[in-house]
Amino acid sequence: xxxxxxxxxxxxxxxxxxxxxxxxxxxxxxxxxxxxxxxxxxxxxxxxxxxxxxxxxxxxxxxxxxxxxxxxxxxxxxxxxxxxxxxxxxxxxxxxxxxxxxxxxxxxxxxxxxxxxxxxxxxxxxxxxxxxxxxxxxxxxxxxxxxxxxxxxxxxxxxxxxxxxxxxxxxxxxxxxxxxxxxxxxxxxxxxxxxxxxxxxxxxxxxxxxxxxxxxxxxxxxxxxxxxxxxxxxxxxxxxxxxxxxxxxxxxxxxxxxxxxxxxxxxxxxxxxxxxxxxxxxxxxxxxxxxxxxxxxxxxxxxxxxxxxxxxxxxxxxxxxxxxxxxxxxxxxxxxxxxxxxxxxxxxxxxxxxxxxxxxxxxxxxxxxxxxxxxxxxxxxxxxxxxxxxxxxxxxxxxxxxxxxxxxxxxxxxxxxxxxxxxxxxxxxxxxxxxxxxxxxxxxxxx
Numbered sequence: 001x002x003x004x005x006x007x008x009x010x011x012x013x014x015x016x017x018x019x020x021x022x023x024x025x026x027x028x029x030x031x032x033x034x035x036x037x038x039x040x041x042x043x044x045x046x047x048x049x050x051x052x053x054x055x056x057x058x059x060x061x062x063x064x065x066x067x068x069x070x071x072x073x074x075x076x077x078x079x080x081x082x083x084x085x086x087x088x089x090x091x092x093x094x095x096x097x098x099x100x101x102x103x104x105x106x107x108x109x110x111x112x113x114x115x116x117x118x119x120x121x122x123x124x125x126x127x128x129x130x131x132x133x134x135x136x137x138x139x140x141x142x143x144x145x146x147x148x149x150x151x152x153x154x155x156x157x158x159x160x161x162x163x164x165x166x167x168x169x170x171x172x173x174x175x176x177x178x179x180x181x182x183x184x185x186x187x188x189x190x191x192x193x194x195x196x197x198x199x200x201x202x203x204x205x206x207x208x209x210x211x212x213x214x215x216x217x218x219x220x221x222x223x224x225x226x227x228x229x230x231x232x233x234x235x236x237x238x239x240x241x242x243x244x245x246x247x248x249x250x251x252x253x254x255x256x257x258x259x260x261x262x263x264x265x266x267x268x269x270x271x272x273x274x275x276x277x278x279x280x281x282x283x284x285x286x287x288x289x290x291x292x293x294x295x296x297x298x299x300x301x302x303x304x305x306x307x308x309x310x311x312x313x314x315x316x317x318x319x320x321x322x323x324x325x326x327x328x329x330x331x332x333x334x335x336x337x338x339x340x341x342x343x344x345x346x347x348x349x350x351x352x353x354x355x356x357x358x359x360x361x362x363x364x365x366x367x368x369x370x371x372x373x374x375x376x377x378x379x380x381x382x383x384x385x386x387x388x389x390x391x392x393x394x395x396x397x398x399x400x401x402x403x404x405x406x407x408x409x410x411x412x413x414x415x416x417x418x419x420x421x422x423x424x425x426x427x428x429x430x431x432x433x434x435x436x437x438x439x440x441x442x443x444x445x446x447x
Contacts, residue, residue, distance in 0.1 A: 014376070020154035034147055037075040038397065040066050047106070053174045054204055054211060056088065056110050060096065060103040068093055072108060082197065082229040083179040087111045091120065112178040118212075121205035122159070125214055129161035130232055130239070139234050141167060141215075143184040145175045155184070156207040160228050163247035164198065164216035171211050178202035182215070185222070188231055190256050194224040220235065226252035233257040233303045240305055240352035251357060254302055258361040261296040265308070270299075270306055275348040278308065278355055295345055297392050300362055312366070314373060315341050342370045344380035354436065363393065364433055371437050378408040394421040414438075 022194035034049040039060060045066075046055035046061035057074065066072065078082040092107030103148045115121045122129075132138050153173060167259050169176060178198045186246040187193050201214040217224075233239050234257035239252045264267060300308040316339060316370040344366065349355065370378045382390060382404055387397055388407045394413070409420070413434055 036077070036110075038066065039075065040070050041129060050105060051150055052177075054110075054161075054176050054178070055093075055112070055114070057108050057177075058092075058402055059106045060098065060107065061106055064104050066090055066093070066104075066106060074108065076146075076177075076180075081185060081435045084177075084179050084181045084199070084269050086177065086179040086202070090338040110178055110353070111158055111202065115203060115205050118205060118207065121203065121212065121308060124203050125166075127159065127161055128167075129159050130236055131159050132157055133236065135182065137189045139186060139188045139231065141184045141186045142164075143182050146180075147175055157186075160232060162225075162250075162323075163212075164201075164214055165215045165228075167215050168210045168212045171206055171209050173211070176213060180327060181218070183326070184215070188227050189235070192227055194221070194227065196220050196224055209318065222250060222252070225250035230254050230257050236303065239303055240307070241302065242352040242355065251354075252310075253360060254357045255361040257302050258358045260362070260365050261301060262300060262430050265299065266297065269297055270347070270350075271311060275309070275350050278347040278349050286306075297346075298365075300349075300358060302358060305352065306350075307314060307353040308347060308362075310344060310348075310362070311346035313343045313345050313367065314375065315343060329354060340373065340375045340377045342366075342373060344378065347380075360429060364429065367408070367410065367430070368433060368437075369431075372415065374411070376411055382406055392421070395426065 015056050036049060036057075036059065038045050038047050038059060042064045044062065045061050045063045047061035050058040051267050052058075059074075061138065068090055071087065072090060073085055073087050073248040075083070075085045088108040088110045090106050091109045092105070094105050096103050096105040113124065115124070117307040141157065143153055145151045153169060155167040155169050158163050158168050163349075178200060180200060181197065182200065183195065183197045184409055185193060185195050196335055197218045197220065198215045198220075201216060203214070205212040229241070229244050229251045232244060232249075233241065233254050234274050241254065244251050295311040295313045296310050297311050299306050300310065366378065380390075381394075384404060387406070391397070393408075395408045398407050412420050413430060414437065416434060421430065
């Protein structure tokens with residue numbers, strides 16, 4: 001009996017022995033009409049794209065009035081509502097018959113710079129930027145190509161600048177052209193998404209099967225630019241807001257990049273020489289009868305970098321106080337001996353950040369600590385220019401002088417008294433925190 005020949009199973013494309021050739025252009029098939037306007041030195045005509053790549057385009061045009069080596073301008077007007085134009089030179093011209101009609105096929109090489117090293121590519125941008133390290137938290141972009149029906153393109157972000165980003169895409173994608181205008185959606189860690197328009201710059205770099213190009217924003221929103229700064233501070237080692245500001249970046253609140261760490265031993269504190277007193281703490285006269293052992297410190301970090309540290313101290317009625325003068329003691333501490341208060345006795349920061357970069361998330365952490373320690377009030381000291389700021393955040397002034405003693409009632413917060421700050425500040429600053437405390441400590445909420 002003749003043995004049946006076993007069927008061949010294809011386990012991978014490599015098993016077929018095909019060449020590793022990659023198509024250098026994208027062909028347009030019949031029905032894919034992509035009209036463009038071709039303008040030369042003395043004539044203008046409408047043509048249709050025959051094939052396309054980031055280096056050039058082939059057009060079918062009825063007229064033969066364009067000449068070899070002539071410089072031309074190509075006007076693309078795709079359905080994406082983002083028309084653009086670019087210049088090039090005719091390098092090929094041949095007659096071609098399509099559906100019984102004779103056309104001229106023009107091969108046009110774009111005016112762009114194709115570089116062969118990453119160093120040269122980065123030098124063409126002429127501004128300082130920062131690379132994205134790692135793959136787990138790398139931002140990405142996506143958009144719809146203007147030359148194909150709803151084909152979605154996905155990009156990786158490799159470098160971030162104040163005015164744009166370096167994007168990369170597989171070299172199998174032939175849609176990215178110099179001076180092309182794209183509408184992209186960027187996704188950043190933390191669930192943030194932004195829509196932005198921009199233009200592809202006329203220089204490319206190809207490495208490891210990917211096209212790299214510089215995408216410059218057109219009228220980006222402030223929140224979008226600030227989100228890039230927050231990403232860099234959070235994920236780039238030792239990145240500081242000062243470095244970003246010096247290179248033209250927009251820096252706003254860095255809440256998602258901020259965290260605190262407790263100091264187990266005061267010897268772990270940064271050198272006092274590099275830090276200076278901020279608006280709270282360090283302003284009152286230190287009382288000799290208060291031991292520094294009573295103060296606990298926490299480090300304030302933006303990403304991996306320490307920008308400040310703050311001292312907190314817990315006191316009960318009858319204990320010596322750091323901030324509050326003795327003549328105020330009787331009217332402030334009216335509870336029993338077990339009534340607890342929290343004092344902010346020192347906030348020191350360095351010049352690599354501004355207070356506005358992290359104060360709101362720091363205040364949230366301090367309020368959380370105060371609530372979890374069963375304190376009724378938080379006291380801190382500030383210079384006069386900051387009184388209105390703290391009053392807007394719910395603090396009340398109790399001791400005006402060359403410095404002011406300000407107090408925040410944690411009892412009113414737990415009672416959800418929104419009148420102390422107003423609806424907008426409450427929603428932004430305290431609502432989530434108070435809700436968390438009610439869920440984690442329901443017995444305190446009832447009392």
